[in-house]
Amino acid sequence: MSDNNVEKDDFTGVETTGHEWDGIKELNNPSPRWWLLVLLATIIWAVGYWIVYPAWPTLSGDGERGGTEGTFGWTQYDQLKESQAEIMARRAAYLDRFNTASFEEIKANEELYAFAVAGGASAFKDNCATCHGTGGSGSAGYPNLLDDDWLWGGDVDAIHETIRVGVRGEHDETRYSEMPAFGDMLGTKEISDISDYVLSFTSAGDYDGPGQELYEQQCAACHGMDGRGIRDFGAPNLADAIWFYGGTKGDIMSQIRRPKHGVMPAWETRLDESTIRQLAIYVHSLGGGEE
Template sequence: MSKEHIDEVSGVSTTGHEWDGIRELNNPLPRWWVWTFYATIVWAIGYMIFYPAWPLVSSATTGLLGYSSRAEVRQELENAEIARRDYVGAVRSSELSDILADDTLRQFATAAGAAAFKVNCIQCHATGAQGSPGYPNLNDDEWLWGGDIDAIHQTIAHGIRFAGDDETRISEMPAFGDILEPDQIRQTAAYVASLTGTPSSPEMAEAGATVFAENCAACHGDDAKGMKDLGAPSLADPIWLYGSTEAEIAAQIRAPRHGVMPAWQARLGETTVKELAVYIHSLGGGE
């Protein structure tokens, strides 16, 4: 048996551990620390007795108190659903105008619509509803089909050019590549560009005004401000779905792209569609 080693400086015995000539003193732990450690052991044993602690195959030991955090959360969710149910029923049975007129109901519908928007709409219209190329911004005052609450509801419920809904909104711009000469398309693009900017050739824009009047004004209007009844966009503002350069405008005239929006009522139900309409109308661009 090796003899106990005593540190020469402190006079305290060492643990027998040594690293590069450094020995560890075998000082006793402070009594307050020891008693605290014992108390934690007692607390742990008591916790295991009174609360769920040991996992089983499909559950856990219940403990003498029978407490369950899952049951507590389940009850909170049930209480929230009960409180929500009255508002959902009110939204379901109310006209859109009545929802907007009732501050409490409008606030509930707006919050619920915002949640539904984040799940179903941001993929195309972006998180802030600012849109992206080919998908309209829902915050501005420019609406293809009108921005009042009923028009917004109609668009959400039945979609745009959606084949599965008989009430879907339909408007399709002809492919003028089959109707106009290439020069006429370039002239029309120059004229449309001149409505909000400087065309590459004023002479082409002047000729394009005539082509526009003969072929485009029937849908976009003599002033090119669009017709909401037809879903024809205004060309006299800086808001564009597919780009505002002359080349991009010419491409759209030649072979127009026709976006498709799903009809959401069959998927989400009337109540959620109402909530979405109220939320989008609240963004500030609604009429």
């Protein structure tokens, strides 16, 4: 459309753009002044932005990340560091006191206790939840940390030690126990008899059979005559309602024949002492903690 051929709207005298929809023609009115001014202002603002913030990639790859750095020298990494430093500074107020206090002192101090439980809860979800579950209730083969049944002890010190050195792990002082595979030494009948006797610890009625003698010969050294287990050996209590690898007769027979042994890594090499202490207090707070 040439300029001298522009159509003008009869009513307003304004040129049309030539666009027409259902007989309605678009007028070529200028943009409102305020709108234009805002646009110009944003353009000027953008130029300022280019100067003070990282904006343009450069061919030479100058600058920290291959672009202009901006006069403010701002980077997202610095911003992250700043906010982390802010959190660490806030935490430091408690951390110093926490690190020097004993478990007894922490348990008596509301503030430090809340700090430890909160820190422990967060570390637990990052490191422990994979096996023990986000709620700490474990699953088959992974101990439930909420109940009152502890293989290696349930006071804060014992829990702390277990976390530190792990179970059957690579640590020199690791908690270690190993039940022999009785499938190599005993026949199926004998294993079945022992299982019956073990089940009788938690069922009503007296046991009268060959299993008792076999148990006392083969098992009592670690699990105790009464089946209550011995923590020093990490031998589980067989006379309670909690079964680590299942509580049916089949489960028990299979465990006697070819025992499963779980492994927990030593966390001393992975977490700092403060975090391990927080974890110990958190796990102890879940409900099963012993005094």
